[in-house]
Amino acid sequence: MSKNILITGASSGLGEGMARIFAARGNNLALCARRVERLEALRDELLQKHPGITVTLKPLDVMDYDQVFEVFRAFRAELGRIDRVIVNAGMGKGQPLGTGYFWANRQTAETNFVAALAQCEAAMEMFREQNSGHLVMISSMSAMRGMPKNLTTYAATKAGVAALAEGIRSEMLGKPIKVSTIYPGYIRSEINEKVKNTPFMVDTETGCKALVKAIESEKPTACVPAWPWTAVGFLMRNLPLSLVKKLG
Template sequence: MRKTTLITGASSGLGDGMARVLAESGHHLALAARRTERLEALRDELLAAHPGIEVSVHPLDVNDHQRVFAVVKEAAEVHGGVDRVIVNAGLGKGGRIGTGKFHANLQTAETNFIAALAQCEAAMEHFYERKTGHLVVISSMSAMRGMPSSMTTYAATKAGVAHLAEGIRMDLIGRKGLDIKVTTLYPGYIASEMNEGVEQEAKLMVDTETGSRALVAKIEAEVAEAHVPTWPWMPLSHVMKHAPLGVVKRLV
């Protein structure tokens, strides 16, 4: 069992939800995000509920790339090594391409892809040094195809991080003496702070706890890839990948 997990974007949404589920299973946690007051409150709550675990808090803006590397080292020092890193921090901002929303789209691209690259680099350096570890990258069902309107840049970044993870996974093929796994997760509609107020997704949306438990189940199984929750997103993934663009647009 991998005991210590570092989660970025742990102050809300799926990061907070996954931390709660992992804590129930006795995992030690390194929680990283910008909003440290939320992290401290979560830490105190988890320690009170699960006195046998260790929880550390690490201030982190993932767009500060040097700080990303520093946080992995800090967490490793506190916990005697990091067994798993969940690359979760992200943004959902954006606008239709060509409508003056470049700044919002740029922020999303930098946070969801460039910052994710920094997290993967830092995590894998640590794992290669230890010869063991588990990298988890949170992509999205929107990575299946290009998406319209405000989702265009977001979907492109999530496709990018999925390919990044797959490339890292490919690098590990045939590397003897390494116990390093790479998991890519494609969440469907899971209620979180990022998608508050989104109405068209309501019929397929699950609550944060249900979604977080489904994510953690796949993480602990150390699968290579998974659509979460499996139903209806596994079958829908095939539709999204192969249907005409007009059909996909009506789905989203």
């Protein structure tokens, strides 16, 4: 059965890749991001390949918190209901603390956590009214431990959103609202296109297929791709920090 799926940050990277796969599976899509022209190109591509689905678009800067609620409500009004919200929008900017880049770390923290909180609020508002839905939080393998240097703030935000999702999941246990936290490993996308020689890196298509598979399983948590990241996650949580820091 097809679903109405809302994806934030859908104009590039993992959001764009997931949209293509969900569309190929016959789902209707509500896509939002700042770069509307890229959303329009994606919509045209998807409708040409899959004319039986609905793809609706809206511009959204997730840092405009009022706009988050307006856009989510408008999508629901257009489609009648939203079955799944994927909180995907985020950024990877960051610098070692104490080096004069508070503005960059603050921007990362606000985009990845406070804006994600707004998206969760807006999604849960709809799901509580519907008494159904699936909230998906895109975290990161870096959430498993504190990370050094440029990753410090980013990892902290991803740990924060994972805890946020777990708190919502705890409240929703036994209810028809599911909450999943996805921990992607190294998947090639625009956010890391300049990073070279990274172990276990997979291409965007492979990574997005694994993401969609994990999301559709509706498991509470999943490391993606499962191999090797489930094992790596265990090691990250249990190895001495002196060894974990080498992953940063």
